[in-house]
Amino acid sequence: MKTSDFDYHLPPERIAQTPVEPRHASRLLVLHRNTGELEHTIFRNIGQFLTPGDLLVVNQTRVIPARLFARKETGGRVEVLLLRRVDSLTWEGLVGGKRLTRGKRLQVENGPAVEILSDLEGSRRLLRFETPIEEMLPHIGQMPLPPYIHEPLRDPERYQTVYATAPGSAAAPTAGLHFTPELIAELKAQGIGFTTVTLHVGLDTFAPVTEEDPREHTIHTEWCEVLPAAAEAINATRRAGRRIVAVGTTSVRTLETAARNAREGDTVAPFSGPTDLYILPGYTFRAVDAMVTNFHLPRSSLIMLVSAFAGLELTLATYRKAIEMEYRFYSFGDAMLIL
Structure with missing residues (x-):
């Protein structure tokens, strides 16, 4: 096979x-x-x-509408895609962008600050938000459509x-x-x-x-x-x-x-x-x-x-x-x- x-x-x-x-x-x-x-x-x-x-x-x-946008401390915009809730503050997610490693902080647009706790494989990161984000997602998140769908x-x-x-x-x-x-x-x-x-x-x-x-x-x-x-x-x-x-x-x-x-x-x-x-x-x-x-x-x-x-x-x-x-x-x- x-x-x-x-x-x-x-x-x-x-x-x-x-x-x-x-x-x-x-x-x-x-x-x-x-x-x-x-x-x-x-x-x-x-x-x-x-x-x-x-x-x-x-x-x-x-x-869950888990596609978020955030700003680096330098002001650059990055995309965050939440994959799995670990606890009320901690999520596993994908983070786009360079040098986004352990200890770096991001500010979610219209949402809380988030810290990268650890690097997982590839662009996966363990993230900890300052305040629980789950109930905010319908208001600040977007639907994570598959990568082959280009129409809004x-x-x-x-x-x-x-x-x-x-x-x-x-x-x-x-x-x-x-x-x-x-x-x-x-x-x-x-x-x-x-x-x-x-x-x-x-x-x-x-x-x-x-x-x-x-x-x-x-x-x-x-x-x-x-x-x-x-x-x-x-x-x-x-x-x-x-x-x-x-x-x-x-x-x-x-x-x-x-x-x-x-x-x-x-x-x-x-x-x-x-x-x-x-x-x-x-x-x-x-x-x-x-x-x-x-x-x-x-x-x-x-x-x-x-x-x-x-x-x-x-x-x-x-x-x-x-x-x-x-x-x-x-x-x-x-x-x-x-x-």
Whole structure:
């Protein structure tokens, strides 16, 4: 296995720069793993491919407006991107600019002063604010859109799922962006179940794997949680012979992490904590029967996860067909349903 096996050419014009309105009007490519058959529809029709008793598992994380601007003591402007809250005053973040090392102080525009406590790898820094900043972020922070999106986002809520309730992500779980309250109500009326899990997405989700052998890559760690009620709904679905449908690779990662400690006869166990699960082809899925996902970056750990679920050759062939048929790719792009 080589990282180059997961490469493909994407014309730049296929990268979606703005979201579709309404959300459920995005296109949906349905891939049947057993036969390789492809079907083309719109997301609002996803219920046609689901059966009463199936359970959709969605990630309720909420993106925090964590992109800040600050001034150095010399007056120069720098960008700070908060990644993870350590405590009320301390955050891990990315700091742009030179010579921003331990002990340096910055003044956040319209916010508190912040000191760099330590250098982490690359541009990562451990930061301590003079006063708690979390409640100020909606007023002084900007939404941290992925680096490949160059159009300004008119409505910040379009980079949140409609069910996002748990703040903590540096990026959205984008497969869930296609759901609307109307569609969720329709699916529930059809007998489709919903349950929520939480995984706070880090920016490493966009990072390509740079090692020649993907097995040598150190996967990013993210915090996730499956509460007892969600675990029981998942286990009951499996016992009833119905499908667990993960909405997004983040839900896949959370479910498969929770499956590691499941008791005999159960599919998952309640879980809360960091996960370092790295899913590559050859992985045996324990908790996921079907997957809703967007189209992912070449050489990323996310396309590797999808390839583990659908098969590498079938995944790449499906991506080529999606490019040919002018599907929209990445965070604001169209969706796949893999059955």
